[in-house]
Amino acid sequence: MPTKTNKKAAAAAASRSPEAESALKELFVDEIKDIYWAEKHLASALPKLIKGATSEDLKQTITTHLEETKNHVTRLESVFSSIGEKAVAKKCLAMEGLLSEATELLSDTEKGTEVRDVAIISAAQKVEHYEIASYGTLRTLAGTLGYSEAQELFDATLAEEKNADSLLTQVAENYVNEAAAAEVE
Numbered sequence: 001m002p003t004k005t006n007k008k009a010a011a012a013a014a015s016r017s018p019e020a021e022s023a024l025k026e027l028f029v030d031e032i033k034d035i036y037w038a039e040k041h042l043a044s045a046l047p048k049l050i051k052g053a054t055s056e057d058l059k060q061t062i063t064t065h066l067e068e069t070k071n072h073v074t075r076l077e078s079v080f081s082s083i084g085e086k087a088v089a090k091k092c093l094a095m096e097g098l099l100s101e102a103t104e105l106l107s108d109t110e111k112g113t114e115v116r117d118v119a120i121i122s123a124a125q126k127v128e129h130y131e132i133a134s135y136g137t138l139r140t141l142a143g144t145l146g147y148s149e150a151q152e153l154f155d156a157t158l159a160e161e162k163n164a165d166s167l168l169t170q171v172a173e174n175y176v177n178e179a180a181a182a183e184v185e
Contacts, residue, residue, distance in 0.1 A: 028141045032079060033088050035134045038095035039072045042127060045099045049124060052106045055117050055179075057171045062124065065164045072160070075153050079142075082149040098127050114180035121172045128165040135161055 046066040053059045080087040102123035109116035139154035 024141070025145055028138070028145060029083070029085055030090065031134070031138055031141070032076065032085075033090035034092045034094075035131070035138065036073070036076045036080075036087065037089035038092040038131070038134070039069055039076060040089060041092070041095055041099060043069045043073060045102065048106065049102065049120050052111070053117055053120050054112055054114060055171065055176055057174070058117050058120060058168075058176065061164070061167045061171055062120075064167075065124075068160050068164065072157050075157055079150045079153050082153070083147050094130055095127070098123070098130060101126070114176055114183055117176045118172065118180045121168050121176060125165055125168050128161055128168065131161045132158065132165065 043066065046062055046069060050059050050062045050066070053062065077087045102120075105119040105123050106116070109119045135154050135158040139151055139158055142148075142151035142154055
């Protein structure tokens with residue numbers, strides 16, 4: 001039985017003009033190109049964070065997310081295919097800035113310290129929050145535009161991004177933050 005929300009969405013879809021649908025799809029595709037670039041560049045940046053980390057838990061958490069990130073790239077290629085578009089990346093200024101900030105945090109903190117691990121977690125969580133916002137929006141737009149396969153793919157990625165964020169919080173709260181607070185300059 002259709003829910004009240006589904007009925008509203010169906011009624012809204014029926015009343016959309018082809019031009020409005022076209023403009024929304026154009027935005028949707030543009031946003032997918034943006035996150036595609038972001039994921040590809042994140043995959044190349046994460047090894048630097050792993051190398052810079054001291055905590056084995058942090059290294060493992062980022063290593064696991066690196067593998068997921070590689071899968072996100074592949075999943076985005078499936079999204080492009082599912083909506084009849086070619087997989088093309090468009091430079092993501094937000095991710096470029098976040099990765100630049102991560103590099104700066106690494107250079108501003110001392111190698112082998114827990115303070116550096118706190119900086120890495122901070123940088124990684126900023127990235128995760130950006131990705132969570134992006135994938136949440138894309139999942140919703142996929143549903144609005146009737147791309148159910150893309151919606152499911154975005155939902156899977158969104159769950160992984162939220163989990164990565166949660167794991168980073170656990171590493172910070174279970175050890176790294178307190179260890180950093182106890183470090184002597």
